[in-house]
Amino acid sequence: AQSVTQPDIHITVSEGASLELRCNYSYGATPYLFWYVQSPGQGLQLLLKYFSGDTLVQGIKGFEAEFKRSQSSFNLRKPSVHWSDAAEYFCAVGASFMNSGYSTLTFGKGTMLLVSP
Amino acid sequence: DARVTQTPRDKVTEMGQEVTMRCQPILGHNTVFWYRQTMMQGLELLAYFRNRAPLDDSGMPKDRFSAEMPDATLATLKIQPSEPRDSAVYFCASGLEGAHGYTFGSGTRLTVV
Numbered sequence: 076a077q078s079v080t081q082p083d084i085h086i087t088v089s090e091g092a093s094l095e096l097r098c099n100y101s102y103g104a105t106p107y108l109f110w111y112v113q114s115p116g117q118g119l120q121l122l123l124k125y126f127s128g129d130t131l132v133q134g135i136k137g138f139e140a141e142f143k144r145s146q147s148s149f150n151l152r153k154p155s156v157h158w159s160d161a162a163e164y165f166c167a168v169g170a171s172f173m174n175s176g177y178s179t180l181t182f183g184k185g186t187m188l189l190v191s192p
Numbered sequence: 193d194a195r196v197t198q199t200p201r202d203k204v205t206e207m208g209q210e211v212t213m214r215c216q217p218i219l220g221h222n223t224v225f226w227y228r229q230t231m232m233q234g235l236e237l238l239a240y241f242r243n244r245a246p247l248d249d250s251g252m253p254k255d256r257f258s259a260e261m262p263d264a265t266l267a268t269l270k271i272q273p274s275e276p277r278d279s280a281v282y283f284c285a286s287g288l289e290g291a292h293g294y295t296f297g298s299g300t301r302l303t304v305v
Contacts, residue, residue, distance in 0.1 A: 109293060118196070118283060118296035165235065179225070179248065180294065182235040 077102040077170045079183035087189040088156045096151040096186050098140075098166030107169030108149040109180065110140055114162045122164075125149065136160070161190045194218040196286050198297035205304055210272040213300045215284030216265055224267045225294065226252075226259055227283045235283075241267065274304045 078101045088094050100106055107126050111119040123134025130142040140151045149166060164187075167180040197216040205211055217224050226238040239259035240248040249259060256275070261267045271278055281301050287294035 111296075116298075118298045119285075120296070121293040124293050179237055179240055181237070182227075184234040 077106070077168045077181045079166050079168050079181055081164075081166055081183035081186050083186045084184070085187045085189065087191055089191050090158050091155050094151075094153045094156045094160070094188070096164050096166075096188070098149045098151065098183060099147050100149060100166070100168045101147065102168050102170065106149075108140075108142060109167040109169065110134065110138070110149075110151050111165045111167060111182075112136075112162050113165065113185075119165060122151070156188075156190055158190045158192075161188055163187050194295070196284055196295050196297035198282075198284050198300050200300060201298065202301045203303070205274055205302070207275055207304055208273040209304075210270065211274045211278075211302060211304075213269045213282050213284075213302070215267040215269075215286075215297060217267060217284070217286030218295055219265070221286035221288050221295075222264075223287045223294070224261060225285045226267070226269050227285065227296075229281045229283060229299070230279075238269070238282075271302075274302075276304045278302060279304050 080099045082097050109124045110122040112122050113119045122138050123132050123140055125132050125142045133139050138153050140149055142149050163185045165185045166183045170179050199214045222243050224241040228236045228238055238252040241261050244261040256271055258270045281299045283296050283299045285294040285296045
């Protein structure tokens with residue numbers, strides 16, 4: 076079964092500083108990987124996704140993530156954090172269901188990003 | 193932007209009562225998920241529908257939970273009877289098979305007292 080580990084429960088970053096959120100996955104086949112963001116009281120919004128091809132993927136809001144198969148990682152990065160980026164971030168791996176292709180998502184426990192002035 | 197609509201937004205109910213949560217997936221999406229979010233367990237998959245057929249509900253307590261899609265515009269999650277441990281935020285998400293990524297609703301916050 077697939078699993079996702081986000082080792083950092085909380086991270087505090089100064090506004091304007093760079094950000095990296097860690098994500099490690101476990102999955103026997105080629106993974107489909109996602110990052111979602113959740114603001115308080117809201118649903119999850121898709122930031123970016125990796126299915127194949129270029130291992131550096133660009134997403135919305137200036138985020139990017141790099142897939143490293145050798146490290147089973149899919150870390151999320153942003154060069155300069157804005158106060159509005161404060162939210163909870165979830166990494167997810169998509170698992171093939173009944174050999175029919177990409178289907179269900181397994182989520183990590185999330186990393187809460189706090190942005191200090 | 194197209195949205196997944198969930199109702200009610202908040203629900204407080206007494207233990208033992210029936211609770212029904214509704215989800216309107218994005219028009220044209222053929223896959224629907226129900227997830228439950230709690231502080232302790234994070235996001236747990238409860239049920240998964242493709243073309244209105246349930247494909248996986250192994251994460252759902254069968255004795256009290258049921259999920260259905262009576263038509264392509266409505267998915268329901270029902271708890272009967274509800275218990276305090278069911279208190280959580282329940283999310284519905286929809287997507288198009290073969291596409292990349294699902295759209296989540298804003299959730300139903302359920303409190304069972």
